[in-house]
Amino acid sequence: MKVGWIGLGQIGVPMALRILQSGHDLKAFVRKPAEGEDVRAAGAIACGSGAEAAIDVDILGVCLFDDHQIHQALILDGALAAMRADSVVMVHTTGDPELFGRLSAHAPAGVRLLDVAFSGDRDAVLAGRIAVMAGGEAQALAAARPVLESYASRILHVGALGDGRRAKLLNNLLFAAQMSLAAEVRIQADHWGLDPDLTVQAVMTSSGASYAMSRFQGGAAALERIKPYLDKDVAMACAALGDDHRLPLTLAAAGAWG
Template sequence: MTTVGFVGAGRMGAPMVTRLVEAGHDVAVLGRSSEKRSAAEQLGARPVAGVSAVADGADVVVVCVFTDDQVRQVCLDDGLLDAMSAGSTLVVHTTGSPRTVELLAERAPGIAVVDAPVSGGPHDIAAGQITLFVGGPESVFDRIRPVLASYGDPILHTGGLGSGQWVKLLNNTLLAAQLGLLAEAAAFGARVGVDEAGLIAAVRRGSGSSRAADLIGGRGAGSVQDFIDSIGEFLGKDVAVIRAVAAETGNDLGILEGLLDRALPTPAT
């Protein structure tokens, strides 16, 4: 049994907590309100009210909040890193800038930090089949793998710290680019009289198939744009991050940019 502290038991985090408890781990969940503490208790976890309590005695602390800014807030401003014991491990599931986990590691040299963004949804977590892209030292990866295996499969070690974030961001960039390609193909098809649903169904069986086409076709109805609209909040967040990080590192996304604009136009400022 491993003692696990958990921050962010929301849409994605709640099924992770359930799986951790079912696997026999001792799980403390941060709940800043009585309602959230009650929800944590219903998951079978120990509800705690502050970051010091969630880190107390924890071998592994998992952070699964929505944005990079929230990761920095809870880990740095709220004092989670300071409250963690030397030799413990911080796991960041939130998709964000690789620079964030590097900064956390710099600020807490006695804490092992790994980035482990996920690919999939709550239903995948509940089934124990969420994909994890894990960046960090191999020795740390091996040590925490039994905890991650409570809900993750496959668990892919992508290399050093920050590499999990890069892989996740590039993965979602490719998904957005595929959606951009499909949107262009559907628009062309409409101009020449090809039904969009029929096009997607056929492409899924042909050499032009893609994960994006399978996701759209698997819904059974709706257009490419309908699917983009349904996931735009989550996918758009990650695309915005990779654009920003690419610029920070002096890179650009090349021909992918036009496809990203087609799928997820940059909001006007």
């Protein structure tokens, strides 16, 4: 398949590499020369704009930090307008579930949108085992599936456009609450005179083990690395929930990260 790509960050680069390794043709928007070195070396065509990357492709993948960057790339910079009919734009970014209504208003006739939130880190992408929560038309997902399968081992169709993001935001609320509790384990261990690293090891071989706890096996720095993403996602989830933001899970996550 012919794939265009916007977003060569920590996750976008390994996704692009997996797409190339799976035999698809890829052209990617490279903002800075150093940004796309690995992808170009693997065979991607470098483009000077998102619109150029979107021309004459079957699938356009977007993996940016937030909705502001998506609006800039797809609407203001013209990538969405450059898409041909029967192509699919798949958006990986976690954000406002209502974004797709705004994007739909700017999409040319025949261009289909796909909400493909995901769970997994860089290592999981490189191993081809992230989980995807997809929202949108079944036909659009079927068209994008060969590309998604380059780096995802689980692809779950959870509903309409925006529902992938809703599922991901709920996942991230739970993860944020768990990360807060895991951080407190290290703090309390130190308060009691225990070795925090050994305490984490003990928990990870016991009933309190969790993915959040595992992130602290390398030390407390795990929290600082992930904090900007959790701050963004918890705030977005609270905004999306609206009057339902008083739910215990939301309060627990917002109390730690809000």
